[in-house]
Amino acid sequence: MALRCGIIGLPNVGKSTLFNALTASSVPTENYPFCTIDPHIGIVELPDQRLEKLRTIFKPQKVSPATVEFTDIAGLVEGASKGEGLGNRFLGQIRQVAAIIHVVRCFKDDNVTHVEGSVNPVRDAEIIETELLLADLETLEKQYAKTEKLVKFGGKVEKRKFDVISRLSKHCNGGHRARTFPTGEDEVAIIKSLHLLTRKPILYVSNVDEKEIAHAQRGDLEQRLADFANKEGNLAIRLCSKLEQEIAVLSDNEKDMFLKEYNLSEPGLYKLIHAAFKLLGLETFFTGGSKQVRSWTIKEGTIAPDAAGEIHTDFQRGFIKAEVFKYDDLVRLGSEKAVKDAGLAKLQGKDYVVQDGDCIYFHFNV
Numbered sequence: 001m002a003l004r005c006g007i008i009g010l011p012n013v014g015k016s017t018l019f020n021a022l023t024a025s026s027v028p029t030e031n032y033p034f035c036t037i038d039p040h041i042g043i044v045e046l047p048d049q050r051l052e053k054l055r056t057i058f059k060p061q062k063v064s065p066a067t068v069e070f071t072d073i074a075g076l077v078e079g080a081s082k083g084e085g086l087g088n089r090f091l092g093q094i095r096q097v098a099a100i101i102h103v104v105r106c107f108k109d110d111n112v113t114h115v116e117g118s119v120n121p122v123r124d125a126e127i128i129e130t131e132l133l134l135a136d137l138e139t140l141e142k143q144y145a146k147t148e149k150l151v152k153f154g155g156k157v158e159k160r161k162f163d164v165i166s167r168l169s170k171h172c173n174g175g176h177r178a179r180t181f182p183t184g185e186d187e188v189a190i191i192k193s194l195h196l197l198t199r200k201p202i203l204y205v206s207n208v209d210e211k212e213i214a215h216a217q218r219g220d221l222e223q224r225l226a227d228f229a230n231k232e233g234n235l236a237i238r239l240c241s242k243l244e245q246e247i248a249v250l251s252d253n254e255k256d257m258f259l260k261e262y263n264l265s266e267p268g269l270y271k272l273i274h275a276a277f278k279l280l281g282l283e284t285f286f287t288g289g290s291k292q293v294r295s296w297t298i299k300e301g302t303i304a305p306d307a308a309g310e311i312h313t314d315f316q317r318g319f320i321k322a323e324v325f326k327y328d329d330l331v332r333l334g335s336e337k338a339v340k341d342a343g344l345a346k347l348q349g350k351d352y353v354v355q356d357g358d359c360i361y362f363h364f365n366v
Helices: 014-024 048-057 082-096 123-150 156-175 184-190 220-231 241-248 252-261 270-280 303-313 311-315 327-333 338-340
Strands: 005-007 042-046 063-064 065-070 099-107 201-209 235-239 282-287 293-300 319-326 346-348 359-362
Touching: 005 082, 014 042, 014 065, 014 099, 014 241, 014 270, 014 311, 048 063, 048 282, 048 293, 048 327, 082 270, 082 346, 099 123, 123 156, 156 184, 156 311, 201 220, 201 270, 220 235, 235 241, 241 252, 241 270, 252 303, 270 282, 293 303, 303 311, 303 319, 303 359, 311 319, 311 359, 319 327, 319 338, 327 338, 327 359
Parallel strands: 005 065, 005 099, 063 293, 099 201, 201 235, 282 359
Antiparallel strands: 042 065, 282 293, 319 346, 319 359
16 A cells, blocks of 8 residues: 655645655745646655564565655645646645645745745645635535536435535535545445545645754634644644755764764655655554565555555455464564564454554465
């Protein structure tokens, strides 16, 4: 399962600078609106120190971390849902991602133009949220008209879909996001098929300056955005895009010195990626051997056969058992053999729910 995140926000808030830091690439970051027109895509390895521990145990030829895909989407403006600033094109790009990284400017700098004329993070966040909601209302209006015609001649399936769309339309027309719409298990598939923008979880990134990031506590602007995110049922973190871009190109030793200078325990990008995982309810399991150690991304609550399917469909189709080694046991005892000798390697069946950090060998037959 590849985690796909879209980076959005108003123009000139630091989206492309953040993308550059994430991918250590060189996307243009000129100081004018719509610098980014075509979306830039970057694949980033998931930071996970556990892989290094597993490397020392298995001594593999290759180590393959899980990856995160980031898409740098052009700045949205008020009226985007009606096509302002090429808005329809950019909104279409957002539909393709699993999570939204919403960069919001929380720094003041007279040399950097603000499209709204002043720095106000909650107002800026609400502008984008409103445009996403307006785009969803247009989608729902079209789907309502379409299903209304079908329901006249259809059966239970068509009537069920029309009922869900009717209730969801009313919910969103009341100014509420699709993600807050109460749904039954039998309704989830219908809503997913609509690809609504306001159903996607959002990670708000307070983009601050170098002075502010060195402080342990959030400043007023960041706190206001964090409170807004919490009220919306989303997450908020803070980082300095400009600083992260500088850190991204340094050697490991230089990074450590840089981080200490700003009282940071780790690069903000690590925090961003892990926050995105938390937002989407994702976790990681490992496979290991002499050829390769690899991490795999799954949803929390995934059962063993479905986890096996992330590796290959044959593993899922012919699943027999999952031989599970706990990461902590492997590190503590030093080898798979030692874990087995201690009676800590467990054979699990089809109902086993994979846990974050499980090291698994799948038994299958096709």
